[in-house]
Amino acid sequence: xACHRPLQPSxxxxxxxxxxxxxxxxxxxxxxxxxxxxxxxxxxxxxxxKHKKGALDAxxxxxxxxxxxxxxxxxxxxxxxxGNPRLRTAVLAAxxxxxxxxxxxxxxxxxxxxxxxxxxEEITFEGYGPGGVAIIVEVTxxxxxxxxxxxxxxxxxxxxxxxxxxxxxxMFSKKGIIAVEKSAATEExxxxxxxxxxxxxxxxxxxxxxxxxxxxxxxxxxxxxxAANIPTVMSEVTMIASTYTKLEGPAAAQMVRLLExxxxxxxxxxxxxxxxxxxxxxxxxxx
Numbered sequence: 378x379a380c381h382r383p384l385q386p387s388x389x390x391x392x393x394x395x396x397x398x399x400x401x402x403x404x405x406x407x408x409x410x411x412x413x414x415x416x417x418x419x420x421x422x423x424x425x426x427k428h429k430k431g432a433l434d435a436x437x438x439x440x441x442x443x444x445x446x447x448x449x450x451x452x453x454x455x456x457x458x459x460g461n462p463r464l465r466t467a468v469l470a471a472x473x474x475x476x477x478x479x480x481x482x483x484x485x486x487x488x489x490x491x492x493x494x495x496x497x498e499e500i501t502f503e504g505y506g507p508g509g510v511a512i513i514v515e516v517t518x519x520x521x522x523x524x525x526x527x528x529x530x531x532x533x534x535x536x537x538x539x540x541x542x543x544x545x546x547x548m549f550s551k552k553g554i555i556a557v558e559k560s561a562a563t564e565e566x567x568x569x570x571x572x573x574x575x576x577x578x579x580x581x582x583x584x585x586x587x588x589x590x591x592x593x594x595x596x597x598x599x600x601x602x603x604a605a606n607i608p609t610v611m612s613e614v615t616m617i618a619s620t621y622t623k624l625e626g627p628a629a630a631q632m633v634r635l636l637e638x639x640x641x642x643x644x645x646x647x648x649x650x651x652x653x654x655x656x657x658x659x660x661x662x663x664x
Contacts, residue, residue: 452488511545535635553595618651
């Protein structure tokens with residue numbers, strides 16, 4: 378079940394069939410992009426870039442806003458986290474970011490209607506970036522027309538275009554990812570947790586181990602990891618692509634600008650893509 382592959386000097390895994398964040402070997406300088414066929418596993422290089430940059434949302438003062446919106450919407454299905462898995466996940470994420478309990482409570486009350494507040498609508502956009510990279514953008518908005526206009530502008534300004542509903546969604550599946558520094562746990566420890574608590578896979582990613590789970594098992598596996606006093610460097614339910622498109626040079630730089638523009642939009646909750654880039658350029662972008 379574990380995946381072991383040779384590492385590039387930067388510590389990023391080379392081409393593989395199952396592992397998280399696939400990186401294909403160098404392509405010809407005459408080629409701008411290539412599509413990588415992989416078995417479904419971890420998420421795209423963009424997620425790694427964001428984490429390497431260090432809490433991108435927090436730097437922009439947006440993480441609380443996004444979490445509050447998620448809690449508010451999740452609470453529409455019921456204000457008790459014990460009986461509402463989506464709300465429970467949102468509350469746990471908020472607590473992990475040290476959100477005050479009063480803020481969490483008010484967000485829940487706005488969702489259940491106990492307090493007045495903005496009425497949010499969830500919209501999912503699908504589109505393409507440079508080189509045909511597939512992109513999904515999840516937004517929460519109280520003004521649909523403004524949001525549609527802004528998302529369309531982000532795409533067109535940065536070499537992309539919006540697609541029809543369903544145009545790229547079939548390329549992604551929702552999975553849980555839990556990343557642990559290798560110094561924090563052994564492969565055997567984590568494999569036991571994976572096997573005993575419904576995890577799907579354990580991958581060797583150089584400096585870290587990555588556990589892959591079905592969304593329904595994510596909470597149980599994460600709880601087991603924490604119960605074993607194993608710290609995590611990342612834990613989230615995300616969208617994982619079945620194929621990846623690798624960009625190089627200017628096309629990769631343009632793709633990063635597009636993703637950053639989408640992330641920076643106030644209404645954006647999540648951005649997913651099957652974008653991949655050369656390890657050296659990824660390190661440069663990640664700073």
